[in-house]
Amino acid sequence: MGVCLPLAPSSDPGWLLVEEGFTLAREHEIESIFAVANGYIGTRASLEEGSRLSQPGTFAAGIYVDDRAPEFGPALAVLPDWPHLQIAVDGDRLSMESGPLLEHRRMLDLRQGVLWREWRQQDPSGRITRVRFLRLASLADQHVLLQSVVVTVENYSGRIEFVAGLALPDAQRERVALTVTRDSETVVVLAREASVAMATGSALQPKSEAAISRQERATEHVGEHWTWEAGLGETARLDRVVAAYTSRDVADPADTARAHVAIMLERGVSALTRAHVEAWSRRWNAAGVQIVGDDEAQRALRFAVYHLAAAANPAHEQASIGARGLTGQAYRGHVFWDTEIYVLPFYLFTDPPAARALLMYRYHTLGAARRKANAHGYQGALYAWESADTGEEATPRAVVALDGRVVPILTGEQEHHISADVAYAVWQYWRATGDDDFMVDAGSDILVETARFWASRARMEADGHAHIRAVIGPDEYHDTVDDNAYTNNMARWNLDRAADAVAILERVRLSDWKRMSARLALAEDEPAAWRRIAAALVTGFHPDTRLFEQFEGYFALEDVDVISHRSCAMPIDVCLGPERTRHSKAIKQADVVALCALLWDEWPRAVHEANFNYYEPRTAHGSSLSPALHALVAARLGDGALAQTYLRQAGEIDLADNMGNAAGGVHIAALGGLWQAVVFGVAGLRLREDGICLDPHLLPGWTEMRFCVQWRGRVLRLTLAADSARIDVEVDGSGELTVAVVDGPACRGRPGRRYAVSREGLAWGAWREADA
């Protein structure tokens, strides 16, 4: 049997993203889009041998360093470039820039979570070498990374050398202050609050018994130098296993990493890859979305689910998910409201432990949130607009625009809705999982402290209402506004839910509630005070028009033609200038529309319709967060064509060929929004107290949609068919739940059973039990 890689690519091309050939100018985007990760550690898809533009990066979740320019806040630590590998043929480095490139492709195998690379190079001497690579970050064992390379000497015999190691990219040495210690196998990197150790081990498989292998310490890198005397047409394989540990995991990460590598090599690479593939298979079973009739949407969804699954780590409560996940350095790995509102819902329904871990990050950073509130003269918890490992505010205060202007950044000071966003996520988690233990130990702290913040932030004024002034809502084109509808209504909701939580926990977990109450020094009259403030808060709602005024005075602003500016080469605030934009109705992203999406059940459909019709044409979509949320609401309102347009726009953010958007990492929040647009929008999934309900509006051309969600330990496999307007549900897990159609029939689903309902004319018929 010939020497080959331990795995083969997925046979279905629908699971492969392929870069055919090599375009240097696109390298940074490819590195991001094709990154491999497992929520603990992630690696960009940089060329093993590097290039003029390569920007290799390996990142560990929650591991940051202090930048030499501290005004920008901590940055995600760039760890050693573990896939770095040079191949030399009789002393000549194999390079795509040296001799004709005969064949080159990289493939991201979404199904198996593997990066493949196939490369056939003819060097200036005419020697043809074929190289195939495999790279993965194990989803079965979060500490393990694998690189496997197969080299075939096609038309010559000669000496092949592999020089592999843990290289710290030169650019990173200049940017950050790291201390690196080296021994023969392990690199330890000291970061802000932790150290990270990476250890390597390798095994070479020569085909011939006559081949010689040699290992020695390389001069430039920690690692290995292998030599293989290759005969004509022969093939060899080098497997490199890397283990990474941080001081948050173990007391001695270096020793543990070394020991782990030894164990992995002992078990064999085949076992490692098998476990990884099986883990991905389970992940896809739990989270995959199948769309029949729209290949583009299917591709975009698979890409989204892949990166979402690769970004989260259920075992790690000290880290959240930054704006680009573990795929790039853009945004310095900082965590925004994006995580709770755009990303967490995916995990809520497909991987609840991961959702819990994300919320625990917010629990662990409550201290910083309390300090920020206090520093601003408020009670309770005001979460940082941008945070890193400690939860301290990390938002820069200014930026130099490319026209030389110094632009003050006010979001860190004024964008307070994040506290309500975190509370919202806590509440949704509780509803979807029934995890009372979490609420008792952590969730109630978040709800209570954020409610306290809003209670102190809102001011009762002479008009008898409570106002929240001088904020920035999701629409960041308008700063220092009063009574932003999103902020006020989310604050109101936060206050009410905190009061509800206290009441519920007192009822169902009395002894725990007493302990919690003492821990939080909860006064008896606090919940009632929260409800009073909530009731008094200005909502911005105008009953006559059914519109929310986005903020006080918004309706009096200049109307500009936003739609014609959407094709502008620049965001509208640059085209019009910041001052004119600020005095216009042009908005950056979903603000009132986001409110409608999140609190859909608070108001009737007519309210959502009125506000979407009003604000959608005035939205410039200057944020990558915006298109997906508009797709969600358009789908719910039954405007399939518009939903499809926005869905495509959201799907193109990272995958379009010609924009370079993804150079610094994939837009993880846009990907989460894309999933929500399909599951919450097109399928119309919503939570009930006793289960879920659906309101499907399949998009034009979609004949079927299949997906899986979890609710309080039950697993539901859903199939929505367009032609027959039929919903099929398979229930698994333990316990019953209610599955309902919005404004339609409900059924009580039991595990191991399958149910179906179809439209009969304009209405839905009755649920029936279907054959399993």
Place this chain on the structure above:
Amino acid sequence: MMASPTLLVPLDGSPKATAALPVARGLADLMGATVALIYVGREALPPGELLDRMRLSAEDVRGLVVDQCGGSPADAIVRAASARHAILIVMCAPARPPGPSYPFGSVPGDVLRTAPCPVVLVPSIRGRHPWALRQLVLPHDGTPTSAAAIAPTAELASRAGADLVVLHVATPGAERPAEPGSFVAPRYVDQPQHEWPGWEREFLERVRGAGHPANIEKIRLVLAQGEASAAILEFTRRNGSDLIALAWRGSLEPERARTMRRVIRDASCPVIVFRVRA
């Protein structure tokens, strides 16, 4: 002994044409090149009369090669450049005639079309003022094709120790380029405190990757908006730029190369045109 490269300066005997000479001298100094003046006229002239016809003194041509030829001016210039393996042609930009065919209906236009090397067009209003390269502006539309001009531009800037300003102009309503690997102003600016510095870094890294990174010391990116030629002219005028480097795909249809036409016509500083292949 290695031959030094040649910069060819065609003169037609008009006073305006001599505006090219100081620029040619400056570039030649940077490139270690020899300036070869070439007079294109109807008849062969004796040396003394040749200088008079070219409006030059003996001092003006000290250290230069002086030659003459006949025939169709553009053909003669291009033939001479080819014969001498010229690395640049430096000539006066044409006077500003009306019509959409500018400059391609003129001798400089014909030279641009067929030259074997880059062409520098010098506005005649410069006169004989000395010229030095301190700031070089490279308008860059973000496409890999345009990036082909980066390497020679960076080389020039590096030799002169000059600032290299990469000027990206975002034009409202302009279609985004479809060329794979294009990198234009960001469509989405989620958080400007991260997006703008990140975009600038990325743009300049791509520029460095396309040029010779070791040679680009002083490089900065400026983002302007508006109609491309107007933005380029405004920036170079306001900043006293010394040279504009344009990448030209060689397209001659009436609606193409509009930016290049206007910049060459209205620039207050010399413009070097690099013909790039798509």
